[in-house]
Amino acid sequence: xxxxSILGTALHRLAILCYMGFALFPLFWxxxxxxxxxxxxxxxxxxxxxxxxxxxxxxxVLAHSAFPVFFRNSMIVAGATAAIVTLLASLSGYALSxxxxxxxxxxxxxxxxxxxxxxxxxxxxxxxMLSPLGLTNSLTGLVVVYTAFNIPFATFLMxxxxxxxxxxxxxxxxxxxxxxFMAFRQIILPLTLxxxxxxxxxxxxxxxxxxxxxxxxxxxxxxATFPVGLLxxxxxxxxxxxxxMAAGVLALIPACLxxxxxxxxxxxxxxxxxxxx
Amino acid sequence: xxxxxIRNVRKNFGIVSVLHGVDLxxxxxxxxxxxxxxxxxxxxxxRMIAGLEEVxxxxxxxxxxxxxxxxxxxxxxxxxFQSYALYPHxxxxxxxxxxxxxxxxxxxxxxxxxxxAARKLELQPLLARRPKALSxxxxxxxxxxxxxxxxxxxxxxxxxxxxxxARLREQMRAEIKKxxxxxxxxxxxxxxxxxxxMTLADRIVAMHEGVVQQVGSPLELYDRPANLFVAGFIGSPxxxxxxxxxxxxxxxxxxxxxxxxxxxxxxxxxxxxxxxxTLGIRPExxxxxxxxxxxxxxxxxxxxxxxxxxxxxxxxxxxxFNVFTLDRAALTAGPTVTVTFPPQHLHLFDETxxxxxxxxxxxxxN
Numbered sequence: 001x002x003x004x005s006i007l008g009t010a011l012h013r014l015a016i017l018c019y020m021g022f023a024l025f026p027l028f029w030x031x032x033x034x035x036x037x038x039x040x041x042x043x044x045x046x047x048x049x050x051x052x053x054x055x056x057x058x059x060x061v062l063a064h065s066a067f068p069v070f071f072r073n074s075m076i077v078a079g080a081t082a083a084i085v086t087l088l089a090s091l092s093g094y095a096l097s098x099x100x101x102x103x104x105x106x107x108x109x110x111x112x113x114x115x116x117x118x119x120x121x122x123x124x125x126x127x128x129m130l131s132p133l134g135l136t137n138s139l140t141g142l143v144v145v146y147t148a149f150n151i152p153f154a155t156f157l158m159x160x161x162x163x164x165x166x167x168x169x170x171x172x173x174x175x176x177x178x179x180x181f182m183a184f185r186q187i188i189l190p191l192t193l194x195x196x197x198x199x200x201x202x203x204x205x206x207x208x209x210x211x212x213x214x215x216x217x218x219x220x221x222x223x224a225t226f227p228v229g230l231l232x233x234x235x236x237x238x239x240x241x242x243x244x245m246a247a248g249v250l251a252l253i254p255a256c257l258x259x260x261x262x263x264x265x266x267x268x269x270x271x272x273x274x275x276x277x
Numbered sequence: 278x279x280x281x282x283i284r285n286v287r288k289n290f291g292i293v294s295v296l297h298g299v300d301l302x303x304x305x306x307x308x309x310x311x312x313x314x315x316x317x318x319x320x321x322x323x324r325m326i327a328g329l330e331e332v333x334x335x336x337x338x339x340x341x342x343x344x345x346x347x348x349x350x351x352x353x354x355x356x357x358f359q360s361y362a363l364y365p366h367x368x369x370x371x372x373x374x375x376x377x378x379x380x381x382x383x384x385x386x387x388x389x390x391x392x393x394a395a396r397k398l399e400l401q402p403l404l405a406r407r408p409k410a411l412s413x414x415x416x417x418x419x420x421x422x423x424x425x426x427x428x429x430x431x432x433x434x435x436x437x438x439x440x441x442x443a444r445l446r447e448q449m450r451a452e453i454k455k456x457x458x459x460x461x462x463x464x465x466x467x468x469x470x471x472x473x474x475m476t477l478a479d480r481i482v483a484m485h486e487g488v489v490q491q492v493g494s495p496l497e498l499y500d501r502p503a504n505l506f507v508a509g510f511i512g513s514p515x516x517x518x519x520x521x522x523x524x525x526x527x528x529x530x531x532x533x534x535x536x537x538x539x540x541x542x543x544x545x546x547x548x549x550x551x552x553x554x555t556l557g558i559r560p561e562x563x564x565x566x567x568x569x570x571x572x573x574x575x576x577x578x579x580x581x582x583x584x585x586x587x588x589x590x591x592x593x594x595x596x597x598f599n600v601f602t603l604d605r606a607a608l609t610a611g612p613t614v615t616v617t618f619p620p621q622h623l624h625l626f627d628e629t630x631x632x633x634x635x636x637x638x639x640x641x642x643n
Contacts, residue, residue: 166360166362168358168360168362169362169364171327171329171349171356171358171362172356172358172362172363172364172423173364173375174328174329174348174349174350175327175328175329175349175350175354175355175356176350176355176375176376176379176423176427177350177376177379177380177427178350178379179348179350182379186379187364190366191365191366
């Protein structure tokens with residue numbers, strides 16, 4: 001290594017470090033506030049870590065708030081949405097990637113069009129549609145809405161993963177004796193695991209943190225999801241930052257676990273060696 | 278083993294027509310090579326036989342049974358792809374046995390078939406490896422192994438060697454030939470490499486722009502190309518072409534070049550006197566000799582020693598003209614050389630590019 005490349009590497013690392021600091025600082029602050037006792041929150045000024053740590057906020061959130069309900073609701077909604085969207089998007093993405101059919105162009109255009117609307121515009125019509133169906137104030141209603149909004153993007157995402165898998169693999173499987181569906185299930189699907197993991201992760205986090213529709217469609221605590229629940233820590237006269245941050249830290253846990261679980265599938269390179277390249 | 282019949286097969290992609298009526302009968306156990314430049318329709322034809330492309334018009338029969346509507350899995354054929362198309366998430370043994378496993382063959386039978394194929398292709402030490410841990414040549418072997426374990430009716434090869442380096446290609450070429458000799462399976466092999474075509478084929482099918490140009494044994498195509506396309510495509514370095522006019526004087530036939538030189542022909546042709554013709558001669562048949570009647574002077578542009586012989590790039594009346602010789606004296610050739618064309622090695626093509634027919638009045642080799 002010469003002097004320039006050492007300098008280049010150092011600058012490169014420094015840039016990454018800066019970015020990491022910028023991206024992770026809010027999370028750090030979240031953690032810091034969640035363990036700061038109430039009496040120190042406003043009295044100590046701006047400090048990187050409180051002089052005394054306490055888990056009272058966590059205890060309160062878990063034992064005395066409706067947080068466990070919000071948490072369960074969010075798990076159900078985000079999990080179901082991620083599963084349904086990924087299943088449907090992998091099938092439709094495969095179709096868009098491999099087949100030519102009448103109206104394909106218009107279908108893609110229509111799917112793109114749905115992505116262009118500001119969601120706020122759709123709140124009222126969706127409420128009007130779901131209300132007579134009894135789907136307001138219900139988790140099912142949220143799953144339906146989230147699924148509808150996430151499918152177009154997830155389909156494009158899955159399509160791009162399928163596009164990356166050589167067509168010859170399926171053709172080889174078909175010649176070996178597989179039907180189209182067998183080729184999809186036994187050859188293509190195992191190779192698309194990184195894509196499936198990425199889609200699952202994307203949709204899960206999108207549904208987990210969605211606020212607008214959850215706020216509009218849900219009233220009352222029984223069907224509220226976690227983002228809506230966070231607002232209960234805001235009262236007319238004060239914001240209970242400690243408890244809110246403690247809830248936030250707890251809410252991060254499933255998302256982190258989820259990504260920890262799927263990260264090994266997210267690693268690319270599974271298809272290496274399929275074809276020359 | 279099976280025979281394959283292709284009858285007036287056409288293929289359109291939308292409004293683009295890529296095959297314009299191909300007829301071909303492939304016999305049981307035959308090794309047929311489809312050769313032609315890219316875009317000539319050879320791969321499309323192979324994929325239609327495999328069932329990967331629909332037949333727009335015409336009929337494909339395997340062992341006398343029409344297969345147009347059959348799915349690839351029901352045609353009992355195997356195919357080796359240019360890209361190998363190995364299943365990356367399966368190891369070598371699983372790759373090779375996939376076809377048998379989904380056909381629910383007995384596990385002893387699968388093990389025996391994989392073992393046999395692995396022995397034949399020297400793959401035994403690699404059976405537990407994934408494709409990404411294999412070299413190009415090994416992947417190629419696995420692809421072949423996957424084809425032979427099932428003992429299909431026919432093998433289809435889609436440019437299987439084009440991703441390999443020159444030495445490995447030569448080696449695999451010999452192995453494919455040996456494999457065919459041992460298994461005796463009907464094989465259709467697509468390539469754009471005419472050396473592969475010449476060395477492997479029982480019969481070559483030369484294709485151009487969706488039309489079969491000539492079908493015949495390798496030497497037939499080399500010795501008696503049916504038209505200008507085949508003449509120019511088969512052979513390396515490629516055949517030289519000169520424009521000329523057909524002449525008969527004093528009972529002997531000749532071709533008059535634009536500069537007035539008369540090239541003697543070995544026989545008469547069924548052509549009008551004065552008809553425009555194209556004279557063809559292979560670089561290896563051109564003789565370099567002292568000036569004489571019918572000889573031509575050509576400027577030397579470039580001398581390429583290949584080790585085995587020497588390729589001389591000449592300019593003949595401003596047109597490129599190649600000579601291949603084994604005589605190392607050519608390495609020191611001056612700025613110009615004199616070349617003559619032995620009449621028995623000349624090919625004559627008429628105005629439409631077809632090989633001119635010799636006339637019955639005069640006998641000759643052509």
